[in-house]
Amino acid sequence: MLLQDTLNKLQHLKLYGMNKALDEQRMNTSTQDMGFDDRLGLLIDAEIHDRDTRRLSRLLKAAKFKVDACVEDIDYRASRGLDRQVVATLSTCDWVQKSLNTIITGPTGVGKTWLGCAFGQQAARKGYTVIYKRLSRLLEELEIAYGDGSLAKLRAKIARVDLLILDDWALAPLTVRGRHELLELVDDRIRSGSILISSQLPIEQWHDYIGEPTIADAILDRLVHSAHRIDLMGESLRKTLEARALAGKEA
Template sequence: MLDHPTLDHLKALRLDGMAEAFAELQAQDAAADFSHAEWLGLLVDREVASRETKRFEARMRSARLRHVGACPEDVDYRARRGLDKALFQNLLTGRWITDKRNLIITGPCGVGKTWLGCALAQTACRDGVTVAYKRMPRLFEELELAHDDGRFPRLFRSITKAQLLILDDWGPDRLTATQRRDLMELVEERYGRGSTMITSQLPIKAWHDVIGEPTFADAILDRIVHNAYRIELEGASMRKTIAKMDDEMPQT
């Protein structure tokens, strides 16, 4: 089938969603019975969906999540790890990000803290929220290098401008003086302007000692903890549980 001139125009205008829908409708005999309004409505709907998908994919690429495939539909509420289903589903509405509140997820290694955080982040990307994911050890390394080569202001802006900032793997190493100052600047800049999610193997009561200097610790924790939702997980490592289930499955 030769391309219809309209199809060429749609492609030239980069209306890819409309072009795909136009080609599909051309190939359907039933489409001949559609009114002009129905044709136009189908084309516009496809273009809107196509553009939203592209924006979502761009937000996901920019976020650089550790678990790209983590999604809310796959959350396991049956696992014995103390996950409050009602609270988590409330977080999935994104209201906490709109209200610029924080989220703290704590628990032992392997219980799914980072995965759950990434599932919430994917939901946020679907809702049009800009997300930045950083592992805290790596973030401090980046900031230290940026101080030395003059990139700190630009890097700092790129981190703090995200509507949702994920700081993964807090602790257990005690912060240096430079790290304390950098963290203080981050939380101060974001306070009341954006949401921050922190995951950690350490309970919140241990964070004061990790920060080290009491004045900094009080100031940092006041800006992080007081308006934060908390998910406190427990139990055995999910990775070990899944591996055990795989081992117990009959071999074919």
């Protein structure tokens, strides 16, 4: 009865990891001969592991990644132009800690979105908050927020995130308001948050895409300066996978 009271108290204190581990210790005869310090250490380790697991689950859910990707599964075929050392450096997430940016460019289907989500998931593993958005969709949300009076709240929410992933950069034309919102978005994150961009459009063409020279200069100066860059190459992985799947069905 005393042990059950302890389990109930651990549950009440939201020490779910310790609660589960203590219950398992009760059922496991191998732990009965262990000393108090050793058993307590196992309980504390279980609580830390449980909290880390639940925090990661919350971070991944909040990020809303388009694809489930991780850096351990990155394809390093030479034709893609991926450097293992660059990936290793980015995987430390030191650039997120320093509020630097990363830019991934390349033709359609080469894995830009997947790679961006892999780096985003790695950042979440390190405990950083992440949000994934297609640029056009985010600008639509900001436009709606402007109309219903919640713009300041939405801007503040985005500004608090450690890493903002903007996918499909320059895929849709910018409106006048969208251009100004983009500047505000980038400016809010100077020295306080990182941005990861994936785009089919080479960086050299971004100035023309943004359109208004003064705003374009301001945005690019904040985004591109000191950013890590990855330029993916090769044929569309999407088409390759589809071709393999079709061949498999016909076999």
